[in-house]
Amino acid sequence: MVQKFYIETFGCQMNKNDSELMESSFRNNGFIKAESPDDAKIIVYNTCSVRQHAEDRVIARINSAKNSIRNRGGLIVVAGCMAQRTGQSLTRDKVADLVVGPYESPRIGEIIKIYLNEKNRNSFLSQNYDNFSRRINIKNVTENDKNIWHKWVTITHGCENFCSYCIVPYVRGKLISFKSESIIEYIRSLSLSGIKEITLLGQNVNQYGTDNGDIPFYKLLDKVAETEGILKINFITSHPKDFSENIISVIKDHSNISRSIHLPLQSGSDRILDLMNRQYNMKHYMKIIEKIDKELRNYSITTDLIVGFPGESEEDYSETLKYVKDIRFDDAYMYAYSPRENTPAFELEDSITRNEKIERLNKLIGIQKKISQKKLRARIDKTESMIVERISKKSDSQVMGKTFLNHPVVLPGSDQDIGKNIIIKIKSLKGATLQGIRIV
Numbered sequence: 001m002v003q004k005f006y007i008e009t010f011g012c013q014m015n016k017n018d019s020e021l022m023e024s025s026f027r028n029n030g031f032i033k034a035e036s037p038d039d040a041k042i043i044v045y046n047t048c049s050v051r052q053h054a055e056d057r058v059i060a061r062i063n064s065a066k067n068s069i070r071n072r073g074g075l076i077v078v079a080g081c082m083a084q085r086t087g088q089s090l091t092r093d094k095v096a097d098l099v100v101g102p103y104e105s106p107r108i109g110e111i112i113k114i115y116l117n118e119k120n121r122n123s124f125l126s127q128n129y130d131n132f133s134r135r136i137n138i139k140n141v142t143e144n145d146k147n148i149w150h151k152w153v154t155i156t157h158g159c160e161n162f163c164s165y166c167i168v169p170y171v172r173g174k175l176i177s178f179k180s181e182s183i184i185e186y187i188r189s190l191s192l193s194g195i196k197e198i199t200l201l202g203q204n205v206n207q208y209g210t211d212n213g214d215i216p217f218y219k220l221l222d223k224v225a226e227t228e229g230i231l232k233i234n235f236i237t238s239h240p241k242d243f244s245e246n247i248i249s250v251i252k253d254h255s256n257i258s259r260s261i262h263l264p265l266q267s268g269s270d271r272i273l274d275l276m277n278r279q280y281n282m283k284h285y286m287k288i289i290e291k292i293d294k295e296l297r298n299y300s301i302t303t304d305l306i307v308g309f310p311g312e313s314e315e316d317y318s319e320t321l322k323y324v325k326d327i328r329f330d331d332a333y334m335y336a337y338s339p340r341e342n343t344p345a346f347e348l349e350d351s352i353t354r355n356e357k358i359e360r361l362n363k364l365i366g367i368q369k370k371i372s373q374k375k376l377r378a379r380i381d382k383t384e385s386m387i388v389e390r391i392s393k394k395s396d397s398q399v400m401g402k403t404f405l406n407h408p409v410v411l412p413g414s415d416q417d418i419g420k421n422i423i424i425k426i427k428s429l430k431g432a433t434l435q436g437i438r439i440v
């Protein structure tokens, strides 16, 4: 009997990519995607380990669904970073029936098939380098992809930067860059199958090639941009310490590389950046911003910020606010620091109370929100290009997508427009979403 699967995804874009790979693997092995978890026999939780809270949320989620899944003879699979980090304990504690680490995502269909046939209760955790080629393999493009326009393309795995608050290097392991020829070949095949937009993915894409002597990231970006048929290229995440001027020159040379740059700042204080082991200072960060500003002119810039890092004084916090006001990010992911066991920062005295952290965070969010609104309002009356992504959640007669600068837009349209590259005019702003009309 054909089995149905359902994947619930938590966490970052790497996990979204992994879920896409899992979906292809399931389909290629004869499984069918269920519309809802209640309709599925195999439920995969693709998890995140970055914060303790993220792991707690998944456990709570599984616990609330467990009885119903078990009563209908279903299978609970935990995949992703939490699977890699906690391994066998999840099966031992009967949270999951099977644990599959993130490196095994492209072959999860085969793994489940073997499990169902042989009841082999092994967990699958590894960082087996031979398996990485499966991530950028044309076999991942299934018939189902004919209706989509975007693909995540992982170019590196792991991270060796060891920011003091981050668990990723301990979970995902050392940096591994995939071969540039395989990446280019994969993107060419994506383009031939109708994909119009791609996002190059890595914990720090700017470090691409430094582990294996392959071409540097800016050269890879240049080659990717030359692929016929790819209309928009995004890349995340960039680490400021490795963001070279060459990257800006390549962006400038290619009209299909999005002028939307995500450059995590984390803190505006050199002292805190040092404690975070970020390996750059504000002088370096501002030099990049000035260069982007001078060379690209029409661009958007987003960032990540952490407030309340251990030892952050009022003065350090004011530095962050000052730079946020000076740089004027289009948007920011903002967090109050929360300690993560087994990271160096966990050993630092967490001197700031939870209330103080929340106060600092709220004030920062208030300032950034006003800046974001002003920057969005400045787009009104501009002509922009966009690829239509989906029907709007609020109205069946509206579609939504992102402009070339990755600002969200809603406009009148139907499901016939999905995947089309269109030209629009921005007419107004509602909340944090631009409202447009189609011109071409």
Ligand code: SF4
Pocket (backbone or CB within 6 Å): 159, 160, 161, 162, 163, 166, 167, 168, 169, 203, 204, 239
């Ligand atoms: S660059 Fe720093 S924050 Fe990003 S994954 Fe690596 S260690 Fe974590």
